[in-house]
Amino acid sequence: MTQITHRHLHVGDIRMHVAEAGSGPLVILLHGFPESWYSWRHQLLALAEAGYHAVAPDQRGYGGTDRPPAVEDYTILHTVGDVIGLIGALGEEQAVVAGHDWGSGVAWHSALMRPDRVRAVIALGGPYTWRPDTAPLAGIRAQAGDDFYISYFQRPGVADRELARDPRATIRRALYGASGDGYPWNPVIPPGGGLLDTWSEPEKLPGWLTEDDLDVYAADFERTGFTAALNWFRNLDRNWTLTSPWRHAAVTPPALYITGDRDSAAALPGGAELISGASAAVPNLRRAVVLPGCGHWTQQERPAEVNEAFVRFLNSL
Structure with a gap:
């Protein structure tokens, strides 16, 4: 019987924890915020049973992987690296790289920067489009103000302390509040409040999320805190500067895009074009899947549909 196994690997200058299952062509699964390898628990076994070597790392700063101390250790060049x-x-030359949330950004940029090593890309929620002409934080503040959650994350130590006070409550409210069950999510921090005030408290957990699931996530963040995870957001302008060589560059490997119609990430620049199949920035998009009633936690909320789309795409390569 196929099982998920765990080990640590030396990857560049960090020690990385990975969960994996199966053998065959390599598929790397990249989680988002605030998650871990565990967000891919349903896909690891399904991909293994379909004949693939599925590997879900804890990305840098998360779970059992090293947490470098400096903010600038979490740029897109580090994460693609x-x-x-x-x-x-x-021991491989190439992989299909799939990502969700922040992981989708890493997946897109891995395919953009190293198409020789990334033979195809799968993105959940987060779209890809051309690098903007101006740095993102100024635009975010101009459009949504200083109380938008990404602006709030820029304040050193503030969100870190709020989210770490009760990691289990943080994860419970995050996973419910941004899901299809908790829809809609208003990502603006209320006066005198914090991020947790933007997510509703569930009366009961939705069917796709259990108390045991919360235990897994909470145990990680009780050990690690949230600062390293928040440091990803604190590199938005730095990432914009570092990616200047790829201005107006398209992602050329074959691509699959999956999102929920209740996922606010799909409304980001490039999302509508991917959904319609008319994205010049992703000219080899093979398919876009929109899941009705699904929120942001795509592969956890709708594992059967996501698994089917993954296997269908992978088998077509």
Whole structure:
């Protein structure tokens, strides 16, 4: 019987924890915020049973992977470098790279920057479009103000302390509040409040989320805190500067895009074009899947549909 196994690998300058299952062509699964490898628990076994080697790392700063101390240790060049390093550490030349939330950004940029190593890309929720002409934080503040959650995350130590006070409550409210069950989510921090005030408290957990699931996430964040995870957001403008060589560059490997119609991430620039199949920035998009009633936690909320779309796409390569 196929099982999920765990080990640590030396990837570049960090020690990385990975969960994996199966053998065959390599598929790397990149989680988002605030999650871990565990967000791919339903896909690891399904992909293994379909004949693939599925590997879900804890990305840098998360779970059992190293947490470098400096904010600037979490740029897109570091995270893409981790993916390319992981492919090599697993003894492979190429992989299909899939990502959700922040992981989708890493997946897109891995395919953009190293199409020689990324033979196809799958993104859940987070779309890809051309690099903007101006740095993102100024635009976010101009459009949504200083109380938008991404602006709130820029304040050193503030969100860190709020989220770490009760990690289990943080994860419970995050996973419910941004899901299809908790829809709609208003990501603006109320006066005198914090991020947790933007997410509603569930009267009961939705069917796709259990108390045991919360235990897994909470145990990680009780140990690690949230600062390293928040540091990803604190590199938005730095990432914009570092990606200047790829201005107006398209993602060329074959691509699959999956999102929920209740996922606010799909409304980000490029999302509508991907959904319609008319994205010049992703010219080899093979398919876009929109899941009715699904929120942001795509592969956890709708594992059967996501697994079917993954296997269908992978088998077509």
